[in-house]
Amino acid sequence: MAGRLTRRWSPSLLQVLRFPVVQLHMSRTAMRASEKDFENARNQLKLLTKDPGNEVKLKLYALYKQATEGPCNTPKPSMLDFINKAKWDAWNALGSLPKETARQNYVDLVSSLSPSSESSSQVKPAAANEKQPGSENIIVTSQDGITKIMFNRPSKKNAITTSMYKEIIHALKAASTDNSAITVFTGNGDYYSSGNDLTNFTDVSPNSIEETAKNASILLREFVDAFIDFPKPLVAVINGPAVGIVVTLLGLFDAVYASDKATFHTPFSELGQSPEGCASYTFPKIMGPAKAAEMLIFGKKLTAGEACAQGLVTEVFPESTFQKEVWTRLKTYAKLPTNSLRISKELIRSNEKEKLHAVNAEECTVLQGRWLSEECMNALMNFMSRKSKL
Numbered sequence: 001m002a003g004r005l006t007r008r009w010s011p012s013l014l015q016v017l018r019f020p021v022v023q024l025h026m027s028r029t030a031m032r033a034s035e036k037d038f039e040n041a042r043n044q045l046k047l048l049t050k051d052p053g054n055e056v057k058l059k060l061y062a063l064y065k066q067a068t069e070g071p072c073n074t075p076k077p078s079m080l081d082f083i084n085k086a087k088w089d090a091w092n093a094l095g096s097l098p099k100e101t102a103r104q105n106y107v108d109l110v111s112s113l114s115p116s117s118e119s120s121s122q123v124k125p126a127a128a129n130e131k132q133p134g135s136e137n138i139i140v141t142s143q144d145g146i147t148k149i150m151f152n153r154p155s156k157k158n159a160i161t162t163s164m165y166k167e168i169i170h171a172l173k174a175a176s177t178d179n180s181a182i183t184v185f186t187g188n189g190d191y192y193s194s195g196n197d198l199t200n201f202t203d204v205s206p207n208s209i210e211e212t213a214k215n216a217s218i219l220l221r222e223f224v225d226a227f228i229d230f231p232k233p234l235v236a237v238i239n240g241p242a243v244g245i246v247v248t249l250l251g252l253f254d255a256v257y258a259s260d261k262a263t264f265h266t267p268f269s270e271l272g273q274s275p276e277g278c279a280s281y282t283f284p285k286i287m288g289p290a291k292a293a294e295m296l297i298f299g300k301k302l303t304a305g306e307a308c309a310q311g312l313v314t315e316v317f318p319e320s321t322f323q324k325e326v327w328t329r330l331k332t333y334a335k336l337p338t339n340s341l342r343i344s345k346e347l348i349r350s351n352e353k354e355k356l357h358a359v360n361a362e363e364c365t366v367l368q369g370r371w372l373s374e375e376c377m378n379a380l381m382n383f384m385s386r387k388s389k390l
């Protein structure tokens with residue numbers, strides 16, 4: 001690949017290496033619902049002709065309370081006060097979900113109920129004045145209580161483009177309020193994902209290098225935040241090699257199942273970059289500082305068996321039975337009571353959330369500096385001009 005990339009990019013190679021960041025056009029606010037959107041959603045709800053059912057109504061109630069009052073702050077009703085107890089449970093299950101996320105989820109949920117909207121298993125269309133990202137590179141389906149988000153660029157080893165980052169944020173927001181019990185990431189083809197698409201680093205106007213680095217850092221922060229805040233059990237089904245950001249994110253997943261042909265590689269130093277996805281915090285906690293350093297600083301690639309021994313992977317399956325065994329198990333898990341799953345996850349994760357957001361912010365700031373550094377430029381040049389691959 002390195003040779004091919006060099007050939008394809010050669011006319012602008014020096015410029016690419018001088019400006020190793022992509023132009024982003026999305027503002028941080030584009031993904032956040034405003035007060036006006038929230039108000040509109042409330043009005044839209046009154047116009048619904050079809051009863052959305054109790055489960056959805058409870059979700060709407062909980063999101064509304066969370067968006068307007070914050071985390072549940074009232075005494076728990078008695079067991080016999082069924083209705084108020086169900087409402088309290090639904091609100092309480094949202095834990096410390098930030099008000100603005102609750103507001104966005106409320107707007108998304110109402111929008112999914114309107115007759116013209118797509119089903120919750122689809123990536124929802126963008127607003128009329130917002131360019132809708134191409135969605136075929138991420139396939140979102142919902143079945144058997146499982147929302148599956150699949151990287152779908154097999155010819156590029158499922159490398160993640162700028163628009164895919166945005167689509168995944170959107171898909172996670174939709175999945176957080178859909179009817180599924182768990183959400184699963186997997187890859188189509190022989191790779192889980194080769195991480196950040198290196199061509200994201202091209203196509204940068206020389207005049208806007210600092211601004212584009214800043215925008216990239218904002219997008220990355222929002223992307224990782226979406227994983228930190230995701231309220232349901234998050235599972236990775238690692239069907240093949242995983243590189244870079246898709247590996248670091250695993251510390252934010254609740255279960256990681258891997259085929260024995262999967263590998264785990266974070267070549268940040270080779271690329272003149274630094275860890276993201278909260279791995280600078282989660283990896284030392286998961287595997288101890290010495291093993292984390294070998295991966296994150298020295299770029300040691302782990303086999304699935306090694307990653308399992310280090311605690312990054314939950315269980316490894318033979319490739320021949322991987323898909324059958326894992327999906328059978330996940331379908332069983334998805335039948336467990338949904339609120340209980342969420343509450344248990346909340347208990348396990350809530351103490352860490354504030355810390356994780358702080359780590360994410362710090363990692364993104366550091367990376368912003370890395371993208372502008374001479375070292376990153378040189379590392380990219382070395383990577384792209386050498387014949388060998390990772």
Ligand SMILES: CCCCCCCCCC/C=C/CC(=O)SCCNC(=O)CCNC(=O)[C@H](O)C(C)(C)COP(=O)(O)OP(=O)(O)OC[C@H]1O[C@@H](n2cnc3c(N)ncnc32)[C@H](O)[C@@H]1OP(=O)(O)O
Nearest residue numbers: 001021022156157159194195196197198200216244245390
């Ligand atoms: C500043 C921009 C901001 C964007 C928005 C947010 C930014 C977030 C950044 C978060 C940071 C993340 C860090 C990382 O993820 S680091 C990891 C980056 N990934 C790599 O370095 C992998 C590079 N790829 C390879 O080394 C090899 O391709 C491979 C994965 C080992 C596979 O080798 P193999 O021989 O089997 O296959 P090919 O090389 O022939 O690949 C087939 C085609 O796929 C293309 N490909 C593969 N991986 C990538 C990639 N990561 N980016 C772009 N393209 C990739 C490859 O070019 C081939 O395409 P072709 O057939 O058209 O030549």
